[in-house]
Amino acid sequence: MGTFSPAGRRGRGEGIWESVELLPGRGRRLVFDANNCIGNRYLSGYLDRVLGDVVQVILKARSCVVLTGAGISAESGVPTFRGKEGLWGKFRPEELATMEAFMANPKIVWEWYNWRRDLMGSVMPNKGHYALVELRSWFQRYTLVTQNVDNLHRLAGSDEVLELHGNIYRNICMDCRQFFDAAVEIDPTAIPQCKRCGGKIRPDVVWFGELLPSEVIDEAFERSAEADLFLSVGTSALVHPAATLPLVAKRNGAILIEVNPEETALSEVADYHFPCPSGEFLPQLLTELRESTCVH
Ligand SMILES: NC(=O)c1ccc[n+]([C@@H]2O[C@H](COP(=O)([O-])OP(=O)(O)OC[C@H]3O[C@@H](n4cnc5c(N)ncnc54)[C@H](O)[C@@H]3O)[C@@H](O)[C@H]2O)c1
Ligand SMILES: [Zn+2]
Numbered sequence: 001m002g003t004f005s006p007a008g009r010r011g012r013g014e015g016i017w018e019s020v021e022l023l024p025g026r027g028r029r030l031v032f033d034a035n036n037c038i039g040n041r042y043l044s045g046y047l048d049r050v051l052g053d054v055v056q057v058i059l060k061a062r063s064c065v066v067l068t069g070a071g072i073s074a075e076s077g078v079p080t081f082r083g084k085e086g087l088w089g090k091f092r093p094e095e096l097a098t099m100e101a102f103m104a105n106p107k108i109v110w111e112w113y114n115w116r117r118d119l120m121g122s123v124m125p126n127k128g129h130y131a132l133v134e135l136r137s138w139f140q141r142y143t144l145v146t147q148n149v150d151n152l153h154r155l156a157g158s159d160e161v162l163e164l165h166g167n168i169y170r171n172i173c174m175d176c177r178q179f180f181d182a183a184v185e186i187d188p189t190a191i192p193q194c195k196r197c198g199g200k201i202r203p204d205v206v207w208f209g210e211l212l213p214s215e216v217i218d219e220a221f222e223r224s225a226e227a228d229l230f231l232s233v234g235t236s237a238l239v240h241p242a243a244t245l246p247l248v249a250k251r252n253g254a255i256l257i258e259v260n261p262e263e264t265a266l267s268e269v270a271d272y273h274f275p276c277p278s279g280e281f282l283p284q285l286l287t288e289l290r291e292s293t294c295v296h
Contacts, residue, residue, distance in 0.1 A: 054257065054272060055288050057255050057257075059138075061228035062141060063226055063229070064141070064142050065231070065254075067147070068144070068147065068235065069147045069233070069236065071235060072128045072146075072148070072233050073129075073152050074234065074277075075277055076124060076129075078120055095108070097205075098208045099209070099210065102207070117169065125156035126152075128233070128234075131278075131285070131286050132233075134286055138289060139229075143162065144158050144161050145161075145162040145164060146162070151169050162223075164213075164217060164242055171201050172201070175198075221248060224245045224246070224254075225248055227254045228253075230245070230257070231258075232256065233278050234278050236264050238265060255272075257270065259274045260273070261275050261277060
């Protein structure tokens, strides 16, 4: 990372230009090599100008889709799957999050889900979740799509959320599709049974090898195809079909903004990539928006 001297702003290859690379040949795409983009005062001065562009994009856009992944909850203390502190470093997914695993060893799978529920139950939404509630008011049409199962968007106040991968606080009967809340009595030594039909109860989350709920993913695709603006926040953009949503939006003319401290498969095609923690970046974006429409 370069040294952030004001003199560095004068020319490429020194000072801030070692850290901020503008690629005019690739449209509006921006690359910052910084761990904390808001905290650095020189970089944040530069960001102000880029944010000014993004504010204009938002003011012109009528419909916006936001796709979130595990990264938006990282600042709440929920581990991501693939980051350094990721859950999958400790457990093998095929042992836990599959139907085969569940049928073969329901005790371990229920224990794992109970552990994750406890973990998630003790965390609160962060500034990023709250910012996405407020962002809604800037668009005629706003769709929040999440791959997260942690319920934090709803807790923050986003009442309409397309939950692509379910919700860890819900259980569902595999036969009659009746929902049960997480307080359902679970015998960890056996698969709990539905009181209505005797079917097996499982967590209402999508496991490996399973299809996403069709009405939810269909709506997410429809909204993405008609979006003027698409925000991808805290997702590694590796898990399809969710990772296809931003591509569909972009193909149909949307401006694509990515917020992720790391580069992803999406960064190459994004119009803007902000390598920032979402809990810092999104509130900053809202501040800029408010200030831009303030009458002095
Ligand atoms: N909170 C949850 O509900 C939760 C937690 C773990 C995994 N999952 C599941 O994991 C699957 C994997 O896909 P994924 O893309 O959502 O997660 P992922 O774990 O594959 O990727 C997380 C991404 O977030 C980024 N990130 C880390 N900290 C961030 C921050 N402060 N701000 C912004 N970005 C940050 C990382 O760089 C990474 O690219 C999904 O199916 C999801 O259901 C959900
Ligand atoms: Zn049932």
